[in-house]
Amino acid sequence: MIEKILVLEVVLPLLAAPVCVLVRHPRFCRLFSLGVVAACFAIAVALLVEVRGGGVISYQLGGWPPPLGIEYRISTVNAYLLALVTAMALVIFSFDSRGGPPRVPEQRRHLYYAVFLLCISGLLGITITGDAFNIFVFLEISSLSSYILVSLGGHRRAVMSAFYYLVMGTIGGVFFMLGVGLLYQETGTLNLRDIAARLEPSLHDRGTVLALALLVVGISIKLAVFPLHHWLPNAYSFAPPKVSAFLAATATKVSFYLLAMILFTIFGAPFVFEELRLQAVLLPLSLLAMFLASGAAIFQTDLRRLLAYSSVAQIGYMTLGLSTANATGLAGGLVHLFNHAVMKGGLFLVVACLLYRVGSVHLDALAGIGRRMPLTSAALVIGGLSLIGVPGTVGFVSKWYLVSGVLERGWTAAAVLILLSSLLALVYVGKVVEVVYFRKPAETQPIDHVREAPLGMLAPAWVLAAAAVFFGLTTNWTYGVAREAAELLLAGGI
Amino acid sequence: MKAPSRVREMPILRVVARALVPVILLFGLYVQFHGDFGPGGGFQAGVIFAAGLIIFALVFGAEALRQVVPVVLTERLMAAGVLLYGAVGVLAMLLGGEFLNYSALDPLTTGHYGQHLGIIVIELGVGIAVAATIMRVYYAFVGRRPGEAQTGADPALDTGAGGEAS
Numbered sequence: 001m002i003e004k005i006l007v008l009e010v011v012l013p014l015l016a017a018p019v020c021v022l023v024r025h026p027r028f029c030r031l032f033s034l035g036v037v038a039a040c041f042a043i044a045v046a047l048l049v050e051v052r053g054g055g056v057i058s059y060q061l062g063g064w065p066p067p068l069g070i071e072y073r074i075s076t077v078n079a080y081l082l083a084l085v086t087a088m089a090l091v092i093f094s095f096d097s098r099g100g101p102p103r104v105p106e107q108r109r110h111l112y113y114a115v116f117l118l119c120i121s122g123l124l125g126i127t128i129t130g131d132a133f134n135i136f137v138f139l140e141i142s143s144l145s146s147y148i149l150v151s152l153g154g155h156r157r158a159v160m161s162a163f164y165y166l167v168m169g170t171i172g173g174v175f176f177m178l179g180v181g182l183l184y185q186e187t188g189t190l191n192l193r194d195i196a197a198r199l200e201p202s203l204h205d206r207g208t209v210l211a212l213a214l215l216v217v218g219i220s221i222k223l224a225v226f227p228l229h230h231w232l233p234n235a236y237s238f239a240p241p242k243v244s245a246f247l248a249a250t251a252t253k254v255s256f257y258l259l260a261m262i263l264f265t266i267f268g269a270p271f272v273f274e275e276l277r278l279q280a281v282l283l284p285l286s287l288l289a290m291f292l293a294s295g296a297a298i299f300q301t302d303l304r305r306l307l308a309y310s311s312v313a314q315i316g317y318m319t320l321g322l323s324t325a326n327a328t329g330l331a332g333g334l335v336h337l338f339n340h341a342v343m344k345g346g347l348f349l350v351v352a353c354l355l356y357r358v359g360s361v362h363l364d365a366l367a368g369i370g371r372r373m374p375l376t377s378a379a380l381v382i383g384g385l386s387l388i389g390v391p392g393t394v395g396f397v398s399k400w401y402l403v404s405g406v407l408e409r410g411w412t413a414a415a416v417l418i419l420l421s422s423l424l425a426l427v428y429v430g431k432v433v434e435v436v437y438f439r440k441p442a443e444t445q446p447i448d449h450v451r452e453a454p455l456g457m458l459a460p461a462w463v464l465a466a467a468a469v470f471f472g473l474t475t476n477w478t479y480g481v482a483r484e485a486a487e488l489l490l491a492g493g494i
Numbered sequence: 495m496k497a498p499s500r501v502r503e504m505p506i507l508r509v510v511a512r513a514l515v516p517v518i519l520l521f522g523l524y525v526q527f528h529g530d531f532g533p534g535g536g537f538q539a540g541v542i543f544a545a546g547l548i549i550f551a552l553v554f555g556a557e558a559l560r561q562v563v564p565v566v567l568t569e570r571l572m573a574a575g576v577l578l579y580g581a582v583g584v585l586a587m588l589l590g591g592e593f594l595n596y597s598a599l600d601p602l603t604t605g606h607y608g609q610h611l612g613i614i615v616i617e618l619g620v621g622i623a624v625a626a627t628i629m630r631v632y633y634a635f636v637g638r639r640p641g642e643a644q645t646g647a648d649p650a651l652d653t654g655a656g657g658e659a660s
Binding site for chain 1: 581584
């Protein structure tokens with residue numbers, strides 16, 4: 001049954017968007033999009049259950065068999081990502097932001113939901129499809145809609161940072177497109193598995209290596225790998241808070257999947273990591289991201305910018321897992337996708353709660369807020385502990401497997417550096433906790449009127465905070481699936 | 495603001511536009527529905543159709559075009575075009591095929607014309623969506639006044655005959 005309707009994973013949000021535009025009723029659109037996202041989540045979970053243990057489902061769009069037709073191909077790797085994206089989307093959509101983003105008047109709000117649904121549809125499409133050009137199309141759908149979403153933030157600079165994001169994202173998209181074009185020239189096909197099969201004889205051609213370079217750089221821009229991360233802090237800190245939570249929890253994760261899929265499935269681990277030695281670039285960049293971005297986070301005075309820089313650092317952990325190219329390290333990177341989505345999504349939802357009640361998330365404005373909003377602040381602390389990697393939270397699970405993977409490769413220095421970088425996280429999280437709980441509110445900014453956030457906001461934030469603890473104690477589902485996905489990737493097959 | 499009004503008063507321009515616009519619209523429809531036998535298709539047809547209407551607006555004023563095609567209608571048509579396309583795909587699924595497998599539409603027609611029917615309808619969806627989008631872009635441009643600050647509200651919606659009311 002599920003293999004007959006799996007295309008609905010992408011089609012449902014894609015068609016729900018125009019339905020929202022036609023109906024134009026904000027309340028309807030909100031509930032309708034929530035229902036659609038819930039249906040997508042159900043399909044994703046059913047797919048994951050179906051393909052666990054090495055199963056593969058192939059779907060031929062329009063009845064045209066691959067390699068000519070577009071093929072949707074589900075294995076544990078992308079089923080895991082589908083479940084991750086839809087789960088995060090479901091929690092974040094259930095967050096009641098009390099009237100949507102500030103720059104969108106009531107009579108235009110249906111368009112906001114339509115764009116949000118398109119963004120989800122694009123992200124799910126990238127993940128589900130097995131066709132290189134189809135990936136590009138969905139990449140553009142998700143990117144264009146996320147530029148719009150970022151530009152809806154309340155601050156004037158939201159438009160500017162969305163434009164910067166647009167320029168960077170378009171450059172990334174063009175690089176990706178050129179890479180796909182070169183691969184098409186080398187192999188004459190666009191089906192990913194077909195490319196992988198036909199690339200073998202021309203693997204050492206200059207065109208193939210150039211394609212690899214273009215694809216890696218293009219996706220690295222979208223993923224915000226360290227020196228290409230400049231769009232991210234502004235985009236995350238000026239976007240509407242719900243959008244920041246959504247993008248932080250899903251968009252970079254899908255880009256990571258894309259990078260891993262291209263490296264392992266198309267080019268193959270032996271070529272990328274043994275002949276070209278990509279880890280010689282990726283490992284130093286990951287370590288730099290962990291240290292410089294965490295260092296930058298320490299000096300931020302705005303909670304959202306602090307979290308955004310921390311995201312860049314966390315992406316460093318993911319690419320570090322990628323560069324180990326062994327099952328433990330890669331599984332650590334993959335499990336960190338989920339773990340980081342849970343904690344950073346939760347933290348950005350906490351930011352949304354604080355913004356709603358306090359009106360600002362500048363650290364000065366948050367002084368002593370722990371007494372006025374105890375539940376929100378507690379969720380903030382749980383998320384923060386998870387960022388540090390305290391045992392009992394998801395952050396610990398990721399770091400454990402990352403360090404194990406790095407040690408398996410014999411990179412002792414890198415393992416030490418991972419642990420040292422956790423100290424930087426301790427500093428910036430500690431700084432926030434100190435302000436929230438121990439500092440007296442400034443005379444100029446009385447907080448006596450501030451009350452606890454409403455339940456519709458608090459509940460989703462706490463779902464993610466609770467998940468950060470739950471999956472920190474039970475790793476069967478997350479690490480089990482990630483390990484299986486990592487072994488599948490290393491074996492070169494999706 | 496003097497120059498555009500002079501252009502609109504030019505009799506040659508008005509007469510030629512009046513004669514050409516219907517032909518352009520007809521040609522758009524030809525490209526749309528002949529697209530499965532010759533060069534053409536929904537995208538090109540949508541662009542030609544919208545271009546014909548925009549020429550009308552350039553000569554007779556955007557106000558005149560708004561009375562024919564209100565801004566809200568373009569928004570609805572954009573969505574309706576996409577939905578028409580998607581609906582064909584979903585219908586194919588309901589009839590037992592894959593998404594967008596037009597051969598599954600065969601029971602609706604006589605013989606093996608499912609592919610033909612499918613491509614005609616989805617191209618119609620593309621044509622509607624493209625024409626509406628291009629007109630909406632045009633409205634967005636002409637709806638802005640010089641020096642106007644960027645606001646969340648869309649000026650194209652606040653002005654003209656066919657605003658929110660329709």
